[in-house]
Amino acid sequence: MxxxxxxxxxxxxxxxxxxxxxxxxxxxxxxxxxxxxxxxxxxxxxxxxxxxxxxxxxxxxxxxxxxxxxxxxxxxxxxxxxxxxxxxxxxxxxxxxxxxxxxxxxxxxxxxxxxxxxxxxxxxxxxxxxxxxxxxxxxxxxxxxxxxxxxxxxxxxxxxxxxxxxxxxxVDVPAGTASGDEIVFVGRLEEQKGVAVLLRALAGTEAASAVTVVGDGSRRSELEALADELGVDATFVGEVAPEAVGEYLERGRLFVLPSVRGEGLPNAVLEAMAAGLPVVATDTGGVADAIVDGETGYVVDPGDEQRLRDRIETIYADEQRAREMGERAREYVIETYxxxxxxxxxxxxxxxxxxx
The missing domain is CATH 3.40.50.2000 (Glycogen Phosphorylase B;)
Known part of the structure; x- marks a missing residue:
């Protein structure tokens, strides 16, 4: 055709x-x-x-x-x-x-x-x-x-x-799965993506020492300064080719999408799940439809820093839980997407x- x-x-x-x-x-x-x-x-x-x-x-x-x-x-x-x-x-x-x-x-x-x-x-x-x-x-x-x-x-x-x-x-399903310790975000560094919410939620937690932010945008300098102010050890990678995103997902223990509005069904969420990462994301657009709450990740309300922190810590502190949730997330993506x-x-x- x-x-x-x-x-x-x-x-x-x-x-x-x-x-x-x-x-x-x-x-x-x-x-x-x-x-x-x-x-x-x-x-x-x-x-x-x-x-x-x-x-x-x-x-x-x-x-x-x-x-x-x-x-x-x-x-x-x-x-x-x-x-x-x-x-x-x-x-x-x-x-x-x-x-x-x-x-x-x-x-x-x-x-x-x-x-x-x-x-x-x-x-x-x-x-x-x-x-x-x-x-x-x-x-x-x-x-x-x-x-x-x-x-x-x-x-x-x-x-x-x-x-x-x-x-x-x-979504392309990679042959291997993630096996790292980092919290990974992939997306534009704009206000609606909620990266500032993520940084504030991580301040003072064990997870604050292993954050990778992939992407670029008008808020990058502001977000880098906020991470320094809060004591969050965040690596801002900048924009990478879509084919290279998988390299950063492989280093993760979980993926976080803290958007405050305007999502459809982000590729980044599905790619993270395909790589075997559990996802903590906010209930915006169609994001919640891709996550079985408590099974393949967690869904929280947009802007709820405390709930976001709690859910991230729940997964990050339990490597076995993270691996099991990630396996279920990968299976779901293969069947559906x-x-x-x-x-x-x-x-x-x-x-x-x-x-x-």
């Missing part, structure tokens, strides 16, 4: 959860025999990559963020209309703005499409009147995938969608879309 995937930004020029997931998904679909084309924004400094699928770089005016997005959307629409006879199904990563492009292209050409809510494209956009209208239009028009039952419940309560279904992220499982569900949706 000829599958077109639209995603606003793409590795290696941009590395984020949606972008990394899209690249791995395109590889998995290509490996399953599909002809995949990824349509993404051009930056004028693209790095040539050897991939088993085609990448179409969409031109845009980069004089400002607004102009870049607007011209990208117009050019993307034109390119998809041009290529309509070569597309069996259009998969729009993020309901805003790519999902709305799918709606327009569908009405112009009849190409079947669906969209995918990834987290930030919904939670950070739905209160803007214009973006809310665009999101509602897509929800009323086509199938929209979400990453968890929690996100589905949020969307259904807020709108009156036609068809919202749950399909989580896919391996690429074989995800591709099979996508293929069923492709067949349904093209039969409509």
């Amino acid at each position: 000829n599958v077109a995937i639209t995603v606003k930004e793409f590795p290696p020029d941009i590395i984020g959860g949606t972008e990394t997931q899209t690249r791995r998904m395109a590889r998995a679909l290509s490996g399953a025999g599909h002809d995949v084309t990824v349509y993404t924004k051009a930056y004028g400094r693209e790095t040539e990559v050897d991939e088993p699928y085609e990448i179409v770089r969409v031109p845009n005016c980069r004089r400002s963020s607004f102009l870049s997005t607007l011209t990208y959307l117009l050019a993307l629409t034109a390119l998809l209309v041009r290529d309509r006879n070569e597309i069996d199904v259009l998969q729009c990563m993020m309901i805003y703005p790519n999902g709305f492009v799918g709606t327009v292209v569908h009405y112009l050409t009849g190409v079947p499409y669906f969209a995918w809510i990834r987290g930030g494209d919904y939670y950070f956009m739905k209160d803007n009147p214009v973006k809310r209208w665009l999101i509602r239009t897509v929800l009323w028009d086509t199938t929209v995938l979400v990453q968890s039952e929690a996100v589905r419940a949020d969307v259904t309560a807020e709108f009156d969608p036609t068809d919202v279904r749950v399909l989580g992220n896919g 391996s690429w074989d499982a995800i591709v099979g569900r996508l293929e069923a949706l492709y067949a349904e879309c093209t039969d409509r």
Whole structure:
């Protein structure tokens, strides 16, 4: 099947959860025999990559963020209309703005499409009147995938969608499992990720001597200073390639995601579980759906420093408990989020879309 995937930004020029997931998904679909084309924004400094699928770089005016997005959307629409006879199904990563492009292209050409809510494209956009209208239009028009039952419940309560279904992220399962002593965080160093909450929770604990923070962002300097002030021995690694994240997970005893808002179903959580790490995470977006509380990790309320501290200490102080929880987490990911499982569900949706 000829599958077109639209995603606003793409590795290696941009590395984020949606972008990394899209690249791995395109590889998995290509490996399953599909002809995949990824349509993404051009930056004028693209790095040539050897991939088993085609990448179409969409031109845009980069004089400002607004102009870049607007011209990208117009050019993307034109390119998809041009290529309509070569597309069996259009998969729009993020309901805003790519999902709305799918709606327009569908009405112009009849190409079947669906969209995918990834987290930030919904939670950070739905209160803007214009973006809310665009999101509602897509929800009323086509199938929209979400990453968890929690996100589905949020969307259904807020709108009156036609068809919202749950399909989580896919994850590569490493051959080995983690065997270290560190507390590991992977993510952007922005306020919504809650790293400051984590550092305050760890202050004065035994676990404060072994913290690895993987990622970069606007809050990095502030967080480094806070760690020093609190006496938390945190190593700030900076941004690393997605393929290198596993090296840091291998050093862990547990993984922590202390986000305060705005999550879908983070790749980092599933990758940590696939590596055999128990997870302590906050109940934001669809995070709680991936964790069996008390079995594969713990879920706490966002911003609850004391509860976060208690749960981290419970696992960190008991190596046997950590190992058993990590083994259960790995088994769950293999059964539910391996690429074989995800591709099979996508293929069923492709067949349904093209039969409509």
